[in-house]
Amino acid sequence: MKPVEPVAIAGIGCICSAGIVLKECMNSLYKGERNPSPPVNFSTKLTFPVFEVLEDFFPAALFEKRNVHRTCKLALTATLEAISDAGFDRKKLETMCVGACIGTNIGCSMHDESFSDDGNQDNPQVITPVNRFLFSNPTSSIATEFKITGPLQTVVNACSSGSDALGLAASWIRSGICDIVIAGGADEMYQITYTGFKSLLINDDSPCKPFDVNRKGLNLGEGAAVFILVSEEIGKEMGKDPRAYILGYGSATDAFHHTKTRPDGKGLKLAIEEAMETSGATPSDISFINAHGTGTLDNDLVESRVLYEMFPKVPFFSTKGYTGHTLGAAGAIEAAFTIACLENGRIPANVGFASPDPKMPPACPVQENSTINGNKALSETLAFGGNNSVLILSTGEHQP
Amino acid sequence: MKISIKGIGVLGGFGCGMGDLNKALIAGKSSSAAMVIKTTGGDIEVPAFLANTDRLKTFVNKKDLRRIDHYIRMALLGCFLALEDADMLHANRGKMGTIIATGYGSTCNTFDLQHSVITEASPFCSPIQFSNSVHNAAATYISILLNEMGPSLSVSHYDMSITSAFLSACQWLHEERVESVLVGSVDEYNKILGYFRHCLYNSGNEKMNVARKINPKHAIIGEGANFFFLTGENETSSPYGFIEDVKMGNFNRRGVNLPENAAFYLGVDGYSECDDQYVKYLPENAGVASYSHLYGGLPVGTGFDIAIAALSNKYKTIFKSGDPSIFNSDRLNVVRHNEDLGSRHICCFKLGARGSYGWVSLNH
Numbered sequence: 043m044k045p046v047e048p049v050a051i052a053g054i055g056c057i058c059s060a061g062i063v064l065k066e067c068m069n070s071l072y073k074g075e076r077n078p079s080p081p082v083n084f085s086t087k088l089t090f091p092v093f094e095v096l097e098d099f100f101p102a103a104l105f106e107k108r109n110v111h112r113t114c115k116l117a118l119t120a121t122l123e124a125i126s127d128a129g130f131d132r133k134k135l136e137t138m139c140v141g142a143c144i145g146t147n148i149g150c151s152m153h154d155e156s157f158s159d160d161g162n163q164d165n166p167q168v169i170t171p172v173n174r175f176l177f178s179n180p181t182s183s184i185a186t187e188f189k190i191t192g193p194l195q196t197v198v199n200a201c202s203s204g205s206d207a208l209g210l211a212a213s214w215i216r217s218g219i220c221d222i223v224i225a226g227g228a229d230e231m232y233q234i235t236y237t238g239f240k241s242l243l244i245n246d247d248s249p250c251k252p253f254d255v256n257r258k259g260l261n262l263g264e265g266a267a268v269f270i271l272v273s274e275e276i277g278k279e280m281g282k283d284p285r286a287y288i289l290g291y292g293s294a295t296d297a298f299h300h301t302k303t304r305p306d307g308k309g310l311k312l313a314i315e316e317a318m319e320t321s322g323a324t325p326s327d328i329s330f331i332n333a334h335g336t337g338t339l340d341n342d343l344v345e346s347r348v349l350y351e352m353f354p355k356v357p358f359f360s361t362k363g364y365t366g367h368t369l370g371a372a373g374a375i376e377a378a379f380t381i382a383c384l385e386n387g388r389i390p391a392n393v394g395f396a397s398p399d400p401k402m403p404p405a406c407p408v409q410e411n412s413t414i415n416g417n418k419a420l421s422e423t424l425a426f427g428g429n430n431s432v433l434i435l436s437t438g439e440h441q442p
Numbered sequence: 443m444k445i446s447i448k449g450i451g452v453l454g455g456f457g458c459g460m461g462d463l464n465k466a467l468i469a470g471k472s473s474s475a476a477m478v479i480k481t482t483g484g485d486i487e488v489p490a491f492l493a494n495t496d497r498l499k500t501f502v503n504k505k506d507l508r509r510i511d512h513y514i515r516m517a518l519l520g521c522f523l524a525l526e527d528a529d530m531l532h533a534n535r536g537k538m539g540t541i542i543a544t545g546y547g548s549t550c551n552t553f554d555l556q557h558s559v560i561t562e563a564s565p566f567c568s569p570i571q572f573s574n575s576v577h578n579a580a581a582t583y584i585s586i587l588l589n590e591m592g593p594s595l596s597v598s599h600y601d602m603s604i605t606s607a608f609l610s611a612c613q614w615l616h617e618e619r620v621e622s623v624l625v626g627s628v629d630e631y632n633k634i635l636g637y638f639r640h641c642l643y644n645s646g647n648e649k650m651n652v653a654r655k656i657n658p659k660h661a662i663i664g665e666g667a668n669f670f671f672l673t674g675e676n677e678t679s680s681p682y683g684f685i686e687d688v689k690m691g692n693f694n695r696r697g698v699n700l701p702e703n704a705a706f707y708l709g710v711d712g713y714s715e716c717d718d719q720y721v722k723y724l725p726e727n728a729g730v731a732s733y734s735h736l737y738g739g740l741p742v743g744t745g746f747d748i749a750i751a752a753l754s755n756k757y758k759t760i761f762k763s764g765d766p767s768i769f770n771s772d773r774l775n776v777v778r779h780n781e782d783l784g785s786r787h788i789c790c791f792k793l794g795a796r797g798s799y800g801w802v803s804l805n806h
Contacts, residue, residue: 043618043619046617086565087565088565136695147576147577179598179599179600181599182599182600182795182796182798185692185796185798186796189695190692191691191692191695191696192690192691193606193609193689193690193691194599194602194606194690194798195597195599195606195609195610196597196598196599196606197595197596197597198547198577198578198596198597198598199578199581199594199595199596200576200577200578206595210595210610210613213613213617214613217613217616217617219609233559233560234555234556234559234560234567234572234575237559237565237566237567237572238555238567238569238572238573238575240565240566241566241567241568241569241572242569242572242573293593293594293595294591294592294593295540295581295582295585295590295591295592295593295594296585296591297585297586297588297589297590297591298586299586300573300574300576300579300582301569301573308591309591312591316619425578426573426576426578426582427576427578427579427581427582427585427594428582428585428586429578429594
């Protein structure tokens with residue numbers, strides 16, 4: 043792959059259990075705050091801790107369509123912040139070719155509980171939940187709310203959906219399909235997912251400990267991050283320098299197992315190679331790596347080995363200990379954190395890590411907030427199905 | 443660079459493979475099954491075009507199929523048929539990308555899973571059922587069985603799913619990110635969709651205006667898979683022709699720009715609220731056809747229209763259309779008998795939910 047043109051990011055919005063705007067999230071991370079607890083948004087007999095967004099976060103008064111699913115509420119809230127951050131007028135968006143590309147899992151599953159009940163009880167109201175399903179897709183919600191007219195795509199690549207959506211959206215800008223793309227990821231906490239992860243025996247019953255020798259699994263989370271990607275022409279028209287850039291993107295598949303990471307890390311290596319080649323960056327250009335680091339035995343082991351082999355001197359950390367694993371939103375949320383860290387010149391401690399795992403290479407994640415130099419970083423996500431996605435990001439000329 | 447269609451794999455109510463699809467086009471019909479759904483008000487019967495996946499056994503050994511549900515089997519069979527058709531099953535495919543679109547996902551498995559967790563209030567569920575319910579499960583089986591490590595993308599955007607998949611497939615080839623793309627779509631019948639159709643057409647529900655516009659005989663639920671093996675080359679001819687362009691947008695807000703000198707294969711299937719609006723956007727006297735009477739109503743139906751367009755390129759023929767009630771308009775020049783394709787392009791055009799539209803055009 044040849045290097046590709048960087049794509050400008052004009053605005054970012056982020057919501058998760060660490061905060062309901064990006065700045066608040068970063069403050070929580072730097073303070074080392076986290077408070078996972080058993081879910082309150084649905085009833086369950088299980089008590090594994092999760093990272094839910096507990097605040098009444100959805101500014102309903104600001105939206106035309108308010109009765110939407112939780113994933114859509116998260117996506118719309120992050121989009122509003124991103125548009126405001128970009129300095130766009132909502133009306134102005136309606137005049138341009140704007141596309142939307144959002145990654146999710148729950149956001150387009152037939153996941154309406156009443157729907158399941160209705161179908162089994164012969165309730166004619168089945169039509170209502172079917173319609174609700176059709177209109178619960180976060181990409182469609184964004185398109186409807188902001189009256190956009192360009193292409194729409196909903197990426198369902200499991201946990202790498204958010205990163206893949208950003209990589210694909212950048213490609214739409216480069217090829218001239220859109221002036222602007224609203225891109226990112228969104229996912230809500232959901233009973234089926236919570237129970238499903240339990241069945242796979244990869245939930246930790248305490249706050250997760252990415253890369254630690256005593257790690258027992260992941261904690262689930264929820265949230266959304268949305269980016270406003272703009273073409274060069276629109277950037278000039280705005281008269282405002284970009285906040286950041288997507289420099290490169292790569293993805294590859296393990297071809298190995300549904301839920302286990304390929305032990306030799308070959309898929310991840312291929313994705314990193316593609317992302318680095320398209321970005322034109324070398325390993326010495328990378329200031330830090332925002333790792334996937336779920337806290338599961340397999341993921342962290344494979345990831346640490348690949349990172350040590352390809353970037354032996356580059357500091358890395360996982361933010362899952364602050365947010366939980368936000369599934370389809372994870373790649374986008376972590377890309378937002380990566381850019382914010384570059385802007386702040388500081389990365390947060392890998393919360394939950396205390397003791398190194400002797401099976402891992404002799405490189406530990408950062409254990410305290412650390413200063414970094416440089417303006418480029420790598421954010422990676424691994425997913426069910428063996429999907430691996432990698433983004434190379436950099437700061438822009440405009441500092442928020 | 444031209445995007446060449448090298449091979450196609452299809453299965454649905456019309457049968458399995460391009461030969462069966464061609465036969466159905468010539469006969470002008472497919473056979474539907476009567477699906478019985480038990481309800482507290484008594485049994486109801488719903489017609490559906492179902493897909494048979496028996497041929498998958500010729501590609502995948504029995505042991506590997508043990509944990510694979512019908513939805514994933516359809517996707518796998520579509521993929522293998524497309525590769526076989528392209529003579530690429532055992533050849534070096536170079537760096538191949540895989541893109542799979544679905545409107546609903548693996549619904550039978552997902553509903554069973556939901557039922558076990560929600561209705562039975564169980565804190566546990568089957569790990570296999572859970573991992574198969576993830577939307578990219580079909581793509582995972584494909585990558586494992588084909589040992590393909592290239593980029594893999596699963597998309598789900600209701601009735602725009604397959605169009606958005608083609609958009610990305612063309613992007614990947616134009617960017618030279620991959621040397622080939624296996625792109626396609628899959629959706630399955632399930633009893634809740636069957637019950638939905640029953641409510642839509644039998645309970646006089648005023649909330650949905652579809653039922654008043656469409657003849658229920660035309661709106662038969664379909665299931666199946668359609669897959670395409672695409673390459674980007676500088677060839678001047680290709681048996682199935684070339685993907686010329688892919689466009690998506692919103693017709694309510696900005697209208698629709700359609701290609702000129704084209705015949706239009708419309709995604710009219712009896713389920714879209716805007717089936718009666720095609721006439722507003724089509725050029726006057728353009729030849730139009732609909733083939734959902736062969737594959738049924740399903741979110742990824744446009745994929746079958748693309749396969750039919752590829753057959754039209756191959757045989758230089760526009761096949762006689764089905765007869766949905768919207769074709770009563772005097773403004774539409776409906777293809778009533780097989781006719782010569784001539785120099786026309788073919789535009790597979792779908793109007794979807796919330797004003798969305800998508801089209802994929804082919805030339806030859």
